[in-house]
Amino acid sequence: MFWKYGLFFSILSGGIWGIFWQIFFTLVGILTLGTPLSLELSQIMIIGPLAGFIYIKSQKFLSIKFHLTAIIIISFLIYISHLGNPYHAGDENQLIIFILILSTSFFIWVSLNHSLYNLSPGKLSKHDIESFLIKFMWGIGLIILILITLIPFYIMIMTSLKNQQSLILNPLDLSVNLNTDFKTLFNSYIELFTNFNFHLFLINSFIVSCTTVIITLFFSIPGAYALARLRIPNKKIFSGAVILIYLIPSIVLIIPLYIIFSYMGLRNSLFGLMLVYPATTIPVALYMLRGYFSALSSEIDDAALIDGLSRVQIILKIAIPLSKPAIVSVGLYVFMIAWNEFLIAFMFLDDPNIFTLSRGIMSLNSSEIPQQHLMAGAVIATIPVMVIFLYLEKFLISGLSAGGVKG
Amino acid sequence: MSSITLKNISKWFSDNQVIKNIDLNIKDGEFVVFVGPSGCGKSTLLRIISGLEDLDNGSVSIDDVDVTNKIPYDRGISMVFQSYALYPHMSVFDNIGFSLKTSGVKNKILEKRVGEIAKILRLDNLLHRLPKQLSGGQKQRVAIGRAIIRKPKAFLFDEPLSNLDAALRVEMRLEISKLHKELGVTTIYVTHDQIEAMTLADKIVVLNEGKIIQIGSPFELYNYPQNLFVAQFIGTPKMNILECNQKEGYIYLNKNKKTNIKTKKENVFKIGIRPDNIELCKPVKNMLKGNIKFCEYLGSEQYVYIDCELDNELIVVKLDPNTKVVLNEKIGIKFISKYLHFFTKKDERIN
Numbered sequence: 001m002f003w004k005y006g007l008f009f010s011i012l013s014g015g016i017w018g019i020f021w022q023i024f025f026t027l028v029g030i031l032t033l034g035t036p037l038s039l040e041l042s043q044i045m046i047i048g049p050l051a052g053f054i055y056i057k058s059q060k061f062l063s064i065k066f067h068l069t070a071i072i073i074i075s076f077l078i079y080i081s082h083l084g085n086p087y088h089a090g091d092e093n094q095l096i097i098f099i100l101i102l103s104t105s106f107f108i109w110v111s112l113n114h115s116l117y118n119l120s121p122g123k124l125s126k127h128d129i130e131s132f133l134i135k136f137m138w139g140i141g142l143i144i145l146i147l148i149t150l151i152p153f154y155i156m157i158m159t160s161l162k163n164q165q166s167l168i169l170n171p172l173d174l175s176v177n178l179n180t181d182f183k184t185l186f187n188s189y190i191e192l193f194t195n196f197n198f199h200l201f202l203i204n205s206f207i208v209s210c211t212t213v214i215i216t217l218f219f220s221i222p223g224a225y226a227l228a229r230l231r232i233p234n235k236k237i238f239s240g241a242v243i244l245i246y247l248i249p250s251i252v253l254i255i256p257l258y259i260i261f262s263y264m265g266l267r268n269s270l271f272g273l274m275l276v277y278p279a280t281t282i283p284v285a286l287y288m289l290r291g292y293f294s295a296l297s298s299e300i301d302d303a304a305l306i307d308g309l310s311r312v313q314i315i316l317k318i319a320i321p322l323s324k325p326a327i328v329s330v331g332l333y334v335f336m337i338a339w340n341e342f343l344i345a346f347m348f349l350d351d352p353n354i355f356t357l358s359r360g361i362m363s364l365n366s367s368e369i370p371q372q373h374l375m376a377g378a379v380i381a382t383i384p385v386m387v388i389f390l391y392l393e394k395f396l397i398s399g400l401s402a403g404g405v406k407g
Numbered sequence: 408m409s410s411i412t413l414k415n416i417s418k419w420f421s422d423n424q425v426i427k428n429i430d431l432n433i434k435d436g437e438f439v440v441f442v443g444p445s446g447c448g449k450s451t452l453l454r455i456i457s458g459l460e461d462l463d464n465g466s467v468s469i470d471d472v473d474v475t476n477k478i479p480y481d482r483g484i485s486m487v488f489q490s491y492a493l494y495p496h497m498s499v500f501d502n503i504g505f506s507l508k509t510s511g512v513k514n515k516i517l518e519k520r521v522g523e524i525a526k527i528l529r530l531d532n533l534l535h536r537l538p539k540q541l542s543g544g545q546k547q548r549v550a551i552g553r554a555i556i557r558k559p560k561a562f563l564f565d566e567p568l569s570n571l572d573a574a575l576r577v578e579m580r581l582e583i584s585k586l587h588k589e590l591g592v593t594t595i596y597v598t599h600d601q602i603e604a605m606t607l608a609d610k611i612v613v614l615n616e617g618k619i620i621q622i623g624s625p626f627e628l629y630n631y632p633q634n635l636f637v638a639q640f641i642g643t644p645k646m647n648i649l650e651c652n653q654k655e656g657y658i659y660l661n662k663n664k665k666t667n668i669k670t671k672k673e674n675v676f677k678i679g680i681r682p683d684n685i686e687l688c689k690p691v692k693n694m695l696k697g698n699i700k701f702c703e704y705l706g707s708e709q710y711v712y713i714d715c716e717l718d719n720e721l722i723v724v725k726l727d728p729n730t731k732v733v734l735n736e737k738i739g740i741k742f743i744s745k746y747l748h749f750f751t752k753k754d755e756r757i758n
């Protein structure tokens with residue numbers, strides 16, 4: 001069977017990596033040059049497999065020198081095959097084109113080196129095939145994931161730093177002239193904070209999100225503990241009902257809520273939001289925490305009961321310290337739900353002074369306000385969450401409860 | 408130090424009755440061991456005594472005070488769990504001192520008490536470690552330390568040694584025995600392990616399906632089992648049980664095999680004899696005979712399994728390890744009659 005040979009896999013992965021990096025660097029070229037480039041794949045479909053073939057045939061004498069030579073040869077082949085004019089870009093961009101092509105060859109070779117390392121060209125065992133596939137998929141998956149997250153973020157930041165004129169001139173051009181002074185570069189941000197009340201929105205969002213997290217944890221930790229540990233009559237029905245609440249989409253609830261909250265005068269107030277948000281997040285939090293609590297050994301709780309703790313003290317001194325990672329991730333999750341929530345905020349808030357960020361960004365969406373302001377608003381909404389995430393990451397380690405019990 | 412009295416205790420888990428009308432008296436300072444097959448309710452009974460499990464019926468008293476409705480801490484009892492159940496996020500020091508700390512004992516006294524306990528249990532050098540940095544035996548000692556620091560009225564142990572390896576088990580067994588002698592505290596100990604039960608107990612309680620089958624000293628249980636269950640449960644290898652009937656004072660086994668056993672007892676339906684109490688000899692007439700089927704050599708002793716053509720039952724005999732055994736040899740079997748146990752049709756002992 002031909003597909004059981006290392007040679008086949010090397011040629012196949014050479015082709016796939018070639019196409020992949022060609023597309024990627026064409027995109028990079030478009031974004032940096034700001035001019036359309038033509039994407040041609042037929043050449044790389046031959047050069048890529050060829051590179052794979054060279055790699056697997058020369059595995060015995062891989063060295064830095066050999067790597068460098070290979071990369072230069074691949075670049076050379078790309079140039080030749082495009083008759084010296086890859087991407088059909090203008091002459092003034094030749095330096096960048098050269099860098100793009102060098103990067104394409106470099107990354108093709110590195111990827112091959114990652115996924116084909118130590119693979120023999122001959123017939124492969126099942127284990128070899130599996131480990132190749134895992135490495136290959138892992139590489140592709142990782143890169144795609146990074147691109148999916150980074151590219152929109154990159155576009156968002158770059159657009160937010162541009163001025164109206166250059167945006168209209170060429171919306172594709174994502175290069176930023178870093179020689180301009182701070183004030184012009186961050187003009188959109190300054191405008192948002194001075195003329196559009198974004199400092200208020202930021203504070204409002206923080207208040208609402210933090211309160212939501214606190215209220216949610218305050219109710220869901222004891223609730224989840226009770227569901228996990230205590231013998232409550234009709235427990236099954238109760239926890240089923242909780243999940244049911246979670247499954248109802250908020251779009252169904254929003255009209256009755258709107259009416260009720262209007263009657264009670266709670267609409268158009270942050271307090272109203274602080275009532276609604278926990279109501280939607282508590283079921284999820286309850287469900288997630290219950291799973292974690294039931295995985296903790298109940299004998300530890302029994303030991304604490306014997307040592308004289310009440311159930312409340314057990315929650316505070318045993319359950320919470322042991323499930324810190326779970327509580328932090330639930331808290332983070334709830335924070336993000338509240339922070340990003342738009343629908344309810346949009347329906348409930350009319351007064352621009354109490355807008356939350358997502359509601360505030362929505363208010364920028366009009367023809368009079370330049371697009372880069374919208375992008376800057378999006379950046380402002382994203383960055384706090386990222387900072388909090390990076391800060392709390394160290395709490396998300398597992399294994400806090402290790403070692404207390406055995407068996 | 409106190410006595411514990413259980414009166415007519417019952418416990419249901421939904422509609423499954425796990426504990427069935429148990430009455431039990433435990434004297435001050437006694438070491439009581441609960442044994443019984445898996446699922447018979449030993450842990451449940453222990454948890455009822457400690458207050459971790461509610462009762463459906465009956466009462467628990469400690470020192471003649473009814474504690475049925477008291478929370479675990481107020482019963483003044485401490486418990487050691489099978490899984491150790493140490494607090495994973497606290498150091499050994501905090502684990503041992505936790506109950507004193509919760510009850511508001513001053514730091515100075517706390518440190519002194521923990522120090523004393525650590526010395527007794529040889530944990531002095533480990534006080535700052537977390538449970539995950541300890542070996543199984545050390546964890547178990549921490550769990551015991553946590554239990555004794557409160558000077559409890561009674562200790563409850565739920566299979567405390569079952570997670571340890573054989574050598575460590577012997578060591579910890581001796582340690583628990585020593586501790587009991589030193590402190591003299593009433594102790595209830597649940598185990599699967601016969602040797603633990605026999606060596607530690609002043610009194611063994613045999614449970615089956617939520618009922619007490621027999622209570623007695625290790626000697627009584629081994630020599631005077633009140634019924635077939637206890638007879639077979641206590642002692643390894645198991646007691647040989649043979650169905651029989653009586654004719655002219657002699658006992659006949661299945662298929663009318665005559666034996667040398669003569670008895671005046673009536674209604675004998677089964678006889679039991681421990682592997683230690685059987686002698687092998689040359690096969691002669693009018694005597695139980697059989698072929699040696701298997702032999703297990705254990706170094707200090709050996710067990711031979713003899714097929715006497717009694718409904719596929721093999722008779723186990725314990726022999727001196729130096730006896731030469733030839734497989735498939737025809738051999739005569741002599742029961743030492745003073746060690747025989749007789750049972751009725753209802754599996755009750757005949758005295």
Ligand SMILES: Nc1ncnc2c1ncn2[C@@H]1O[C@H](COP(=O)(O)OP(=O)(O)OP(=O)(O)O)[C@@H](O)[C@H]1O
Nearest residue numbers: 420421425443444445446447448449450451452599
């Ligand atoms: N929380 C519970 N809910 C329902 N049934 C239970 C519960 N705990 C125990 N049982 C049942 O009660 C019976 C006795 O359980 P218990 O744990 O007391 O047995 P045990 O004698 O300690 O057994 P082992 O020697 O295996 O530990 C078992 O049949 C068990 O299935």
Ligand SMILES: [Mg+2]
Nearest residue numbers: 449450451565
């Ligand atoms: Mg048990």
